[in-house]
Amino acid sequence: MAVHLAKGTRDFLPADMLARRQVVHTVQQVFERFGFEPLDTPVFERIETLTGKYGDEGEKLIYKILKRGEGGVRGEVDQALRYDLTVPLARVLAMNPDIRLPFRRYHIAKVWRADRPAKGRFREFFQCDVDIAGSSSPLADAECLAVLHTALNELGFKGFTIRLNDRRILADLAAAAGAKDSQSEKSFLVALDKLDKIGRAGVDGELAERGFAADAIETAWEALTPQADDAATLAYLGDKLGNRGKEGVAYLGQVRDAAIALGVDPARLTVDPTLARGLDYYTGPVFEATVDEPKVGSIAGGGRYDGLVGVFSKQDIPCVGVSLGLERIVTVMAELGMLPEAGPVAEVLVTVFSDDQLGDSLAAANALRAAGVRTEVYAGSPKLKNQFKHANARGYTWLVVVGPDEAAEGVVTLKNLRTGEQQRIAAAQAGARILESR
Amino acid sequence: MAVHLAKGTRDFLPADMLARRQVVHTVQQVFERFGFEPLDTPVFERIETLTGKYGDEGEKLIYKILKRGEGGVRGEVDQALRYDLTVPLARVLAMNPDIRLPFRRYHIAKVWRADRPAKGRFREFFQCDVDIAGSSSPLADAECLAVLHTALNELGFKGFTIRLNDRRILADLAAAAGAKDSQSEKSFLVALDKLDKIGRAGVDGELAERGFAADAIETAWEALTPQADDAATLAYLGDKLGNRGKEGVAYLGQVRDAAIALGVDPARLTVDPTLARGLDYYTGPVFEATVDEPKVGSIAGGGRYDGLVGVFSKQDIPCVGVSLGLERIVTVMAELGMLPEAGPVAEVLVTVFSDDQLGDSLAAANALRAAGVRTEVYAGSPKLKNQFKHANARGYTWLVVVGPDEAAEGVVTLKNLRTGEQQRIAAAQAGARILESR
Incomplete structure (x- = not known):
């Protein structure tokens, strides 16, 4: 009998395990130094806990499980493998009102997406998440940036950038471009998110296709005119945008200042008003870290999501967090020769x-x-x-x-x-x- | 919206996590002191990897997953959550012929069974497994007993017993009772496995129902007459049983001697020729550990399975291993006040x-x-x-x-x-x- 792994999954043999656990250990030590506490949730959730949280594209990638394993006579599906670690956290917060806030938790675990497997893209992969629940203070956002910055430093990364934006800035940009409702706002974000890949002309084309008027698009681009540094960018945006955008600008400025006070190297931070991030649930700052070399896309990302717990519970709880993608981090570390050498267990x-x-x-x-x-x-x-x-x-x-x-x-x-x-x-x-x- | 966990699953909040990870850490340190190396496998496997390995009852409890998450138009099922850590190991051995033998691996991870949830029985739970692949020596079986014994000692257990038997002894007992083929042998084992619960009269009734003759059953019981100690039990069984049983007796004696030489307290070992263990794949020694108090059933079990890798590959590889059930261990430790106190992460x-x-x-x-x-x-x-x-x-x-x-x-x-x-x-x-x- 020929035997195979399920598509998009991997075994980790001991040599891999021993190298990877050193990476995880470093990350975990940093998380704990910032006072985050470990939490674990089941790998599967009731299906209604996961649906409606990840956008249309994301939702298609959720792995569904048959009811009681078997599905009964009608092959019913009532559970699904978790897609990320954020929605399960929101569920935990909704179900455990006694948890003392602000609550700092980390979760290092596997998630699953039925995506098309590709180089560096798997159907089963690890995320390393930290989140602070119960704080509306920009300090909480700054702590997430600081823990990310410290983790990347301690893993040995030399060249990396953390880009920052705020959903309120994006919402105002979308409004400037002529978005009238949350649907067309989303549409604007989806197009803008492709800027890195398809360039300004490409984004313009997509926006035109989606019904945005050329002169309104031009107004949005004007607000996006690059400035000399972050302070200038924030000042310029504050000048160009409406009240909601100004709110985002002011908040993001406070987040940035607090992050720097917490030891984040300002040279690693860039305010980038074009940064969109795919997920539906963000409401405030969003951030994303990339390494300069090799070009593998983002190795970490996160943001503030003040409405997600409220989906599960009457009592809303503001949250902010960041997720490190272990697979890409390990890939980059391997490519740059940064992975620790791991000897055998026995001596x-x-x-x-x-x-x-x-x-x-x-x-x-x-x-x-x-x-x-x-x-x-x-x-x-x-x-x-x-x-x-x-x-x-x-x-x-x-x-x-x-x-x-x-x-x-x-x-x-x-x-x-x-x-x-x-x-x-x-x-x-x-x-x-x-x-x-x- | 009311929100719930999937049935039979649990969240581990930080206080639980911090206590449990100390237990896991102790177990892991012992595993590594015996030279076992970490391995991880995907949580789901192709469905054909798992079917036909766990007996009819076990197979019903396997969680099936829809193809590519969605199941396509026909709702196809092609993957399933792992039911234990042993079958995935056999698959890894079959797929990686370069692994150097003897190979010692440990795997501490979750498994899933769509069982009826009850006190201390969950649908998602942790197992802590060690296995030695590529050794037919009784020394390998003895190492498994020694690592189990050491782990239980270092967790602080005072009163526990490891019962030992050998499938060849059971096969000979079944033959003595009149079993003619592997199906009636299985039938005999299923009935005998209930001895603890339903007593000898109950087992006799079941055997009679399954078509075993009363005088043949009597012959089997005679071989099971309790003896003064393990040496006497082995000698008596060697005397009563046929060639296959004698082989099992001799091998088990060597395992026991080697385990004692490795530091296992002989008072913790008991040869028990009625110990059956449910799983189909065992071929030699089987063992099971129970704590004297509280009565929670076995907290660990294992045995030799020399035919499982051969199901996946032309090249068979003899294996022996033991699995510690973390949930029962934690339950007992909590009940006996043995769980370590865990403070908060931050100082x-x-x-x-x-x-x-x-x-x-x-x-x-x-x-x-x-x-x-x-x-x-x-x-x-x-x-x-x-x-x-x-x-x-x-x-x-x-x-x-x-x-x-x-x-x-x-x-x-x-x-x-x-x-x-x-x-x-x-x-x-x-x-x-x-x-x-x-």
Whole structure:
């Protein structure tokens, strides 16, 4: 029988796991240094929890699960795999009114999208999310920028940019371009979102197709005239936009100032009024991080969503968060040679000299483990040559042999496979020796 | 809108997460001390990978997923959530012939079964599995017993028992009872598996219903006559059983001896020839761990399955492994007061005295984090009283205030909320002070 993975999914073999967990550990340590607490939710939700949150395109990508596994006689579908970690958080907040606000939570876990698999795009992938619920203060948005900035720094990224915008600025731009309702506003955002890919002429064409008038489009572009720096951009936008846009400009300015006070390098921040972000639920600032090289699109993104919890509950709770895309981060780190080297788990192989000596080898393994040494006992074919080969192929540093001579003396031979050096010592001492060489 | 979790699933809020991750960490440290390496597989597999592996009852509980999420026009199902971690491992071994054997892997992850939810039984739950692939040696089985024994010890369990049996012993017992083929052998095992619940008379009734003759059943019971200790049980069984059973007895004896040489307390082991274990794929030793109190059923189980990889590949690979059920382990630990107390993630709350002082508070937070202190900056309502209340309610040990006086002096007030003691020092020194008190 030929056997395959489900399309768009991957196994992580130990070498991958050991490298990736160092990346995750770094991210997690940064999240906790900012006071975020871990939360986990089920991988599947009732289907009505997920529908209506991700836009028409997103919704098509939700994985549906049959009712009670089987679907009953009518093949009913009542559950679905989570599409992101944000909607489940909003559900948790709605269902747990006792959670003390402001609430900082992180969630590092898999999400699923039935997307067309491509290079670097999978159907199962990890997100690393931090969110602050219950704060309307620009400080909360700034904390999200600071935690993102710190995480990217500590992962070793040198060249990256965090672009900032605010949905209220975008709404005003859409209004300037002639958008009359939320549908045409969305339409404007979808077109503007493609600016990086299709250029201004392309966006103009799309907008014309969508019924926007040329002179109104021109008014919007005028507001988008590039300025010398962020302060100038914000001042210029504040001048050009209406009340809602001014509100966005003022808020974004406060977010930016607070982020810088929290240690974010101003050179890493760029106010970019064309940044749209796809998801429906954002209401205030939106942000996105990209690395200068290689060109892989954004490696993190987020924003403020003050209306999502209210979809699930009478009591609305303002929220802001950021999500790091682990797959792209790992891809970029691998490409730039930034991934940590990960050795094997075990440090030592205890060989089995012969059936007669088995008990002595097991006692030695037991002593090493009791000392805290990560130890494999060889359980394969009995030839000593194979056992040496195994230890070398696995990349272990140490080898222990207990032959009849060693057994008679109550010692083991401890060999350092890197240096070739070997000595006869008691198993417990061998443990101490390995530990001190770590 | 009323909002609910999918049936049989749970959220893990931070307090739960923090306690559970300590349990998982202990288990993982033990797994690694035995040289097992981490592996991860997708949560869903092609449906044909999972079918035909778990028996008729098990198969019904597999969660099916619609093709490409949507199922297309015919609502096709082509994927399913994993039911355990063993079948995915067998698939990985079949698909990766370059994996060096013997291969020790662990996998701590969720599995899903569309079972009827009940106290302590969920549709989404964690398993902690270790397996050794590529060894036919009883040493591999013994390593699985030793890692289980060590994990339970290090979690703090005092009263537990690991029962051992071998499928070859069971096969011979079934033959003695008159089983003629693998179907009636399975039928015998299903009835015997209920001995704990329905007693000998109950099992006899079931066997009679399934067509076993009374005198043959009697012969099987005779072989099951309890003996004084494991050695006597093995000797007695060796005497009563045919060649296949004798093979099982001899192998199990070697496993037991090796486990004891690896440090397993013989008082924790019991050879129990009635132990059946439900899954179809076991071929040699089977084992199961139970705690004396409370009565929750088994908390871990495993065995040897030498034929499963061969289902996916021409090259068969002998395997043995053990799976710890995290939910029952956590349930028992909670009931016995063994769960570690977990404090909040953050150690200190940096308060925001006023909008004017915001920059100073953020600079203080930045300095604390740079020192490695887990720090929340208060982003909620501005009243200082609320901020103090928040720090106490969250259980933080430290509080930092930067008012106008502190700002003028370039210091912060660091208050220990446990002792009430407070001092004015530079933010960086406050960080050092918090670190040294950890």
